[in-house]
Amino acid sequence: MANTDECRSDSLGWDGPFRxxxxxxxxxxxxxxxxxxxxxxAARSRAHGPTSALWHAVEVHRAPxxxxxxxxxxxxxxxxxxxxxxxxxxxxxxxxxxxxxxx
Numbered sequence: 001m002a003n004t005d006e007c008r009s010d011s012l013g014w015d016g017p018f019r020x021x022x023x024x025x026x027x028x029x030x031x032x033x034x035x036x037x038x039x040x041x042a043a044r045s046r047a048h049g050p051t052s053a054l055w056h057a058v059e060v061h062r063a064p065x066x067x068x069x070x071x072x073x074x075x076x077x078x079x080x081x082x083x084x085x086x087x088x089x090x091x092x093x094x095x096x097x098x099x100x101x102x103x
Contacts, residue, residue, distance in 0.1 A: 038059060039059070039060045040057045040058065040059055040060065040075075040088040040089075040103045041057075041058050041060055041067060041082060041083070041084065041086065041087065041088055042055050042056070042057065042058070042082075042083050042086040042087065042088045042089075042090050043055070043056045043057070043058045043071075043072055043074055043080035043081055043082045043083060044056075044080055044081055044083055045074075045078050045079070045080040045081075045096075046080075046081075052094060053094065054094050054095060054096045055086075055090045055092060055094060055095045055096065055099075056074035056075065056076060056078055056080045056095075056096045056099045057074060057075045057076075057088045057089070057096070057099040057100075057102070057103035058072045058073070058074050058075065058080070058082055058088075059075060059103070067082050067084045068082075068084070069081060069082055069083065069084055070082060074096070074099060075098070075099045075102045075103050076096055076098035076099050076102065078096070088103060089103070
């Protein structure tokens with residue numbers, strides 16, 4: 001029968017003659033910079049029945065140069081096609097009131 005003292009385990013695993021040491025260190029973040037700038041760009045929704053097409057705000061988490069005019073989820077939850085060269089806020093009358101408040 002095996003000696004139970006040699007085969008016991010602890011919360012990190014086997015506690016035998018080759019015990020695993022915990023050598024965790026904090027990550028070196030000296031070269032990491034973060035930017036907390038929120039960028040919004042304009043997107044145009046389609047008209048649906050009696051609802052006219054509106055301008056919406058899209059929060060961008062990548063470089064504006066990477067925006068290719070695809071459909072994105074707007075701040076108010078609508079899908080709309082991004083217009084990369086149109087800044088937010090737009091200076092027209094057909095703007096989503098919810099996006100105006102939230103963005």
